Amino acid sequence: GENVEQHPSTLSVQEGDSAVIKCTYSDSASNYFPWYKQELGKRPQLIIDIRSNVGEKKDQRIAVTLNKTAKHFSLHITETQPEDSAVYFCAAIYSNYQLIWGAGTKLIIKP
Amino acid sequence: DGGITQSPKYLFRKEGQNVTLSCEQNLNHDAMYWYRQDPGQGLRLIYYSQIVNDFQKGDIAEGYSVSREKKESFPLTVTSAQKNPTAFYLCASTPASGGADHTGELFFGEGSRLTVL
Numbered sequence: 001g002e003n004v005e006q007h008p009s010t011l012s013v014q015e016g017d018s019a020v021i022k023c024t025y026s027d028s029a030s031n032y033f034p035w036y037k038q039e040l041g042k043r044p045q046l047i048i049d050i051r052s053n054v055g056e057k058k059d060q061r062i063a064v065t066l067n068k069t070a071k072h073f074s075l076h077i078t079e080t081q082p083e084d085s086a087v088y089f090c091a092a093i094y095s096n097y098q099l100i101w102g103a104g105t106k107l108i109i110k111p
Numbered sequence: 112d113g114g115i116t117q118s119p120k121y122l123f124r125k126e127g128q129n130v131t132l133s134c135e136q137n138l139n140h141d142a143m144y145w146y147r148q149d150p151g152q153g154l155r156l157i158y159y160s161q162i163v164n165d166f167q168k169g170d171i172a173e174g175y176s177v178s179r180e181k182k183e184s185f186p187l188t189v190t191s192a193q194k195n196p197t198a199f200y201l202c203a204s205t206p207a208s209g210g211a212d213h214t215g216e217l218f219f220g221e222g223s224r225l226t227v228l
Binding site: 034036042043044045046049089098099101102103104106 | 151152153154155156159201216217219220221222
């Protein structure tokens with residue numbers, strides 16, 4: 001069935017270093033890939049998204065890359081800061097316009 | 112002040128009781144969704160509605176019911192048939208229910224945390 005796999009489940013990086021979270025999807029027709037950040041006890045919030053007609057998108061310290069051939073997309077956070085600590089979810093939209101979610105990555109920024 | 116309002120924020124239920132979680136949006140969005148999130152887990156879709164008076168089951172609809180009598184409102188009832196209802200429930204909406212420009216961007220409420228005693 002349709003699914004999105006997300007890795008790693010937990011990622012610990014030193015403050016100031018980069019973090020990379022990867023997702024793969026199964027439906028080649030998917031054309032929209034958002035990333036959400038969820039702080040503890042809070043609602044998920046969209047941080048960046050990408051459509052299938054581009055390969056990369058940047059917003060300050062955050063970037064997303066998409067490889068349609070391999071059906072991979074990744075979130076890159078540079079110069080990590082303590083406030084980046086959260087759970088990050090990737091998702092892909094499928095032909096019925098529903099989002100399929102990854103299981104989440106807990107990002108820990110070590111001081 | 113536009114947004115999605117969920118209530119109550121915290122709710123305790125005894126086994127065998129039905130409870131209803133409220134979700135109201137003033138964003139004029141067509142589509143609304145209910146997700147369940149268990150500790151350390153991702154989001155699982157319970158029900159969604161793309162238009163008034165119509166809704167579809169998601170991946171884990173058993174033990175839940177919904178209604179969509181108004182565009183602004185999409186309440187979720189957790190029935191006694193739901194075996195393990197303790198969880199964090201998130202309501203969300205999107206501007207459009209489909210079409211070539213559909214982005215899928217979800218706007219979430221702050222969530223309702225249900226605990227069964």
